[in-house]
Amino acid sequence: MADLPSIGFIGLGAMGNPMSGHLVAGGCQVSGFDIDAGNMAKAVGRGVTQATSASEVGSNAEIVQLCLPSMAVVELTIDALLTTLQPGSIIVDHSTISPDLAESLETKCAAKQITFLDAPLSGATQGAEAGTLAVMVGGDEAAYQRCLPLFEIIGDHVFHLGAVGNGQCMKLCQNLILVSTLTGLLESRQLAESVGVDTAKFLDVMDACLAPKGVLAITRPKLVDGTIDNTINGIEMITKDITLVRKLAE
Known part of the structure; x- marks a missing residue:
């Protein structure tokens, strides 16, 4: 995974924890953050490097993956990331949000020269643990291709569905x-x-x-x-x- 040396992962719960662990096992350097200390400790046990905030994750990553419980938390997290991510970075949102919000977040990220992909998942916690998730991606083709090796680590069925929002x-x-x-x-x-x-x-x-x-x-x-x-x-x-x-x- 030499072409993706710095990966961030925010939201290390029942889905995000095993996903981040698979990324580490697949050769990625992963910086992670979760507000729950237990989740964070478990991720560290899987080889994830602990960050103290979402913005710190952004300062150390070129691609940041999110797996969060609500639309409000997704928005707050992306606002924090946009303060530290460098132009050319990619945010991949695995959370389930509305297509309209996904489109709005794409616009907000584009203003900072950051690409946003919506990439919700199917397979539940069993699929996350096994690395057999279905990944449904909407967004820029070049960014999708750049992230495809990551998607293939966490899932065994990956679909590019066109524009942002189509994944949702x-x-x-x-x-x-x-x-x-x-x-x-x-x-x-x-x-x-x-x-x-x-x-x-x-x-x-x-x-x-x-x-x-x-x-x-x-x-x-x-x-x-x-x-x-x-x-x-x-x-x-x-x-x-x-x-x-x-x-x-x-």
Whole structure:
């Protein structure tokens, strides 16, 4: 990874932590930051160099990857990065945000001669740990090509979808299908239980039929042990994503 000597990673939670570790293992020099000390310590254990702030990450990186929980945090983080990033740098946002915000951030970054790519992910924490994420990228072709080696470290399916915002649009389409499928799965389980079919048998049947196996792979353990409410980052994340889908459709 000699052509990408300085990588920054901000947001070292359930997704960002293993992703940053894969980048280190792939030969990248990674400077990272997370407001949670536990997340930061875990990333350091994976070989990430600790920074004390987002702006410090920007001062030491040519390409900065973000994996953050909300649009507000993404905006604040990019504002901090723009105070220290050098012209010609690239910001890659793996967070799920609105396409409109992605376009606005592209404009803001361009004013500082910095390229912005939206690159949301699919595959959940299992995919992040395994390095098998799907990466949906919108933005400049040259910047995409420059970042492609990074994307290929964290994922095994990488798609360049055109302009900034298109990555987010595709992620929201995927989330709509995912949440709709999960809702159907939960309601179907309740129906099966109402006539005396237990959860284990229900899941065995669904796994042998046309039910999407990706959703079953994520939800099966949580359905069995009763922790399904925590699936797919919880109700808050689902609500945020469906709200973004509604806004996109309006």
